[in-house]
Amino acid sequence: MTAALDRIRGGVPAKRHNARTIAALTANPGCARRAVLDAAGVDKPRLAERIGFPGNFGQSRFALARGNGFEAMLKADDCALLLSVLRDVLALETSAVSYDDLGEDDDATLTARHGRTRDLLAAAAGAALIDHPLLTLAVAGRKVFLEPDLIAFHAGSPSHHPATAHNRTEGGLLHVVEIKSFAIVDGQADSAKVSGAAVQAAVYVLALRRLLADLGHDPALVSHDAVLVCPRDFSLQPTAVLVDVRKQLSTLTRQLTRLASVADLVAALPPTLTFDTALPPADLTAALGQVEARYAPECLSACELASYCRHEAAGSTAALGRPVRDALGGVDTVDEALALAAGTRTPTEEQAEAAALLQAAARLRAEAL
Numbered sequence: 001m002t003a004a005l006d007r008i009r010g011g012v013p014a015k016r017h018n019a020r021t022i023a024a025l026t027a028n029p030g031c032a033r034r035a036v037l038d039a040a041g042v043d044k045p046r047l048a049e050r051i052g053f054p055g056n057f058g059q060s061r062f063a064l065a066r067g068n069g070f071e072a073m074l075k076a077d078d079c080a081l082l083l084s085v086l087r088d089v090l091a092l093e094t095s096a097v098s099y100d101d102l103g104e105d106d107d108a109t110l111t112a113r114h115g116r117t118r119d120l121l122a123a124a125a126g127a128a129l130i131d132h133p134l135l136t137l138a139v140a141g142r143k144v145f146l147e148p149d150l151i152a153f154h155a156g157s158p159s160h161h162p163a164t165a166h167n168r169t170e171g172g173l174l175h176v177v178e179i180k181s182f183a184i185v186d187g188q189a190d191s192a193k194v195s196g197a198a199v200q201a202a203v204y205v206l207a208l209r210r211l212l213a214d215l216g217h218d219p220a221l222v223s224h225d226a227v228l229v230c231p232r233d234f235s236l237q238p239t240a241v242l243v244d245v246r247k248q249l250s251t252l253t254r255q256l257t258r259l260a261s262v263a264d265l266v267a268a269l270p271p272t273l274t275f276d277t278a279l280p281p282a283d284l285t286a287a288l289g290q291v292e293a294r295y296a297p298e299c300l301s302a303c304e305l306a307s308y309c310r311h312e313a314a315g316s317t318a319a320l321g322r323p324v325r326d327a328l329g330g331v332d333t334v335d336e337a338l339a340l341a342a343g344t345r346t347p348t349e350e351q352a353e354a355a356a357l358l359q360a361a362a363r364l365r366a367e368a369l
């Protein structure tokens with residue numbers, strides 16, 4: 001399987017995953033093309049560029065600068081401002097909160113920082129804040145390093161979280177803390193941004209739970225409530241909210257299991273298939289055609305190949321979104337749907353229900369006009 005994935009990738013080093021790319025895996029779990037490309041670690045932005053459909057991904061420079069400024073303000077003076085909002089949202093009763101900054105470093109020292117994170121978590125007691133922790137998660141059989149903004153530990157209710165004996169974190173709860181630059185105005189935030197942040201937080205919660213299990217602790221000590229810290233209203237004053245990520249966790253776990261079992265998908269592909277970006281664009285486009293895609297409008301915000309897949313799916317009912325695809329089961333193209341609505345095409349047995357729906361919609365439209 002590893003050799004097949006290496007060949008699919010074209011022999012170059014695998015593209016690294018991060019919480020954002022892992023979170024994006026949950027956006028279109030039914031797409032075989034994405035599952036294969038991600039499992040192989042293909043550089044999708046480069047591939048999209050080579051075939052003439054470059055994506056427009058990532059935050060704007062302005063949003064990045066605002067986010068970095070907000071985070072620096074919160075973390076100044078050993079996280080003094082951040083602690084003040086965490087105290088409220090986590091109901092920290094003690095004024096003594098230890099603070100450990102594990103620092104940022106380059107690729108060569110990631111393993112060492114992950115080791116320091118393990119040591120700190122194994123020894124955590126009382127209230128503590130860990131800055132720049134480094135976690136790991138297995139994605140399609142490869143270890144991926146992940147860096148949540150912070151991990152907060154505090155003494156919680158032991159009755160909720162029975163801990164193992166000889167466990168220094170007994171009765172304590174660990175929370176993933178994520179700092180985001182989008183505003184919470186009058187207690188409300190952009191729902192798409194909150195749900196994106198919730199999926200990313202779920203990636204960290206999962207990684208933290210696996211680390212705790214590895215250390216012999218109860219994974220349930222990691223709270224499913226992640227803390228989101230955002231600017232309040234139109235100021236840079238922070239506010240913190242708890243976001244329940246249980247639903248995102250189960251989707252993510254399912255999707256990661258599916259990636260781990262991508263072997264069946266790979267085995268069904270032609271044995272010479274490769275996405276080596278040194279190949280001519282026509283060959284790469286032909287290679288993409290060999291792996292089934294499942295385009296949906298959600299791809300536009302989650303996958304670097306979305307422009308190409310949308311172009312490829314043009315004229316299909318699936319390109320109009322999942323509700324349309326579900327309602328028009330068996331009707332693959334827009335032309336077919338229009339002909340069935342107009343009664344100029346005889347529906348197959350499978351299309352009968354969708355045809356009745358389309359004809360009723362056409363009648364209503366004609367009446368309304």
Ligand code: SF4
Nearest residue numbers: 031295299303306309
């Ligand atoms: S953009 Fe294409 S490859 Fe990516 S998830 Fe959507 S259909 Fe799959």
